[in-house]
Amino acid sequence: MRADRLIAALLLLQARGRVTASELAEELEISVDTARRDLEALSAAGIPVYPQPGRGGGWSLVGGARTDLTGLTAAESQALFLLLGPAGSAEPELTSALRKLIRALPATFRSDAEAAVRAVVSDSAGWGEPDRELPALVQSLQNAVVRRLKVRLAYTGKGERPTERLVDPLGLVDKDGIWYLVAGTEAGRRTFRVDRIASAEVTDLPAERPDDFDLSVEWARVVAEMEQRRSLVSATVLIDARFLPVLRSHFGRHCEVVAQDDGRVRARVAAHTARSIAEQLAGWGATVEVVEPEPVRAELARIGLELTERYAKRPDVS
Incomplete structure (x- = not known):
């Protein structure tokens, strides 16, 4: 998720003082374009992260290398936690990470940072509906994506009988409560609706993942293609x-x-x-x-x- 990448990017900047987009991409196993967008997002939010062009340049956290967050000003800490807050409200692991980061702030900044985290809440349930829980199948597929293992799917298309496919899971997308799996197949890159997957077996076979793969870019392409089909x-x-x-x-x-x-x-x-x-x-x-x-x-x-x-x-x- 983008929120944990932003946290990781900030902590890496604190540890090194300066990094290039390529170095950040290698550390976080993302594309260079994604790393650059994350750094630009931190800078645009008011965090003191600035690019330095030319030989030996890169992105720097003003003030040099730090091992904690005490170098952030009150406004900068609020900007950071406003940026991360919505995701943290939906993910228990991110909530825990945000709490640890808040504890690293100077005491005078903590109340404002906590208020920023609480300023936005993500509620996926409609009125009169129970809270949506992450489907067990999604958790299994997420695990396969992270561990880079092939998955054997039994997939049912519209009005079709289930067919078995061995895929390379690349990422998962939640679009308005409907989950999609983006995966590589023998026929090329495909998108599968998770609610049409009858079963998914995570294998021990290593999955192939292109070095330049960017889930957000790929999903934008999928959306554009689907919208074109819907507007013939x-x-x-x-x-x-x-x-x-x-x-x-x-x-x-x-x-x-x-x-x-x-x-x-x-x-x-x-x-x-x-x-x-x-x-x-x-x-x-x-x-x-x-x-x-x-x-x-x-x-x-x-x-x-x-x-x-x-x-x-x-x-x-x-």
């Missing part, structure tokens, strides 16, 4: 400007404003099929006018005819 069909619509926020809430990133004229907005919405767009717009009635394409207009007409046939008043026959 687009439609141009006209809507009163005051309803635009509601339209955006329906289509999310697949709603783009094209033009505004005299209180009306011309927008482009997208989905994976013309029928899907029509189904999402049907409840708007005449509030939204679909300008094009014709397949979406035809789907709306078909939905309207179905509703009319079912719900139109019929004359009483006595």
Whole structure:
């Protein structure tokens, strides 16, 4: 997780005084780009971490090498713990690490640092739902990722029978309560929904992990690919400007404003099929006018005819 990397990066800077992004990447077994982003995040948060260009340069913790956190100012310590707090509230191990770091601060800074940690809480449960616990399968897969061991999966796709696959686990992603495993396979890099994994056996075989693999970069690529698949069909619509926020809430990133004229907005919405767009717009009635394409207009007409046939008043026959 990024929070424990940031802690590790800061402690490494305290121990050495200066490191390069390459050195940090090697120490933490991450890509150079990820190491650079972590160092930039610490600096942007107000921690006294600064780059020094040129030969013999790198990233330095102002004040030289330290073995504790007593060199941080009050504002810097608050910035650090605000940066780490949300993750710490969700992970018991990080909570313990944060407590140890707080104890290393000067006594006059501790109360503000503790307040910063408590300023943000991560609550994954919806209203009326029980707290979400980390699935046992996720814990097993996490262990395989850390130990770099191949995993034998029994995986079930949509409407398919389980198939066995031997994969190299690269990382896990929690997207709105749904877990995904990013793994290397004989057919290339693939993403598996954990709730479709019938079983997972961690083997003793060493897994292959590219030296330049960055989970955040790979997940961004997966998301972009999935969003592209979900937006194969687009439609141009006209809507009163005051309803635009509601339209955006329906289509999310697949709603783009094209033009505004005299209180009306011309927008482009997208989905994976013309029928899907029509189904999402049907409840708007005449509030939204679909300008094009014709397949979406035809789907709306078909939905309207179905509703009319079912719900139109019929004359009483006595």
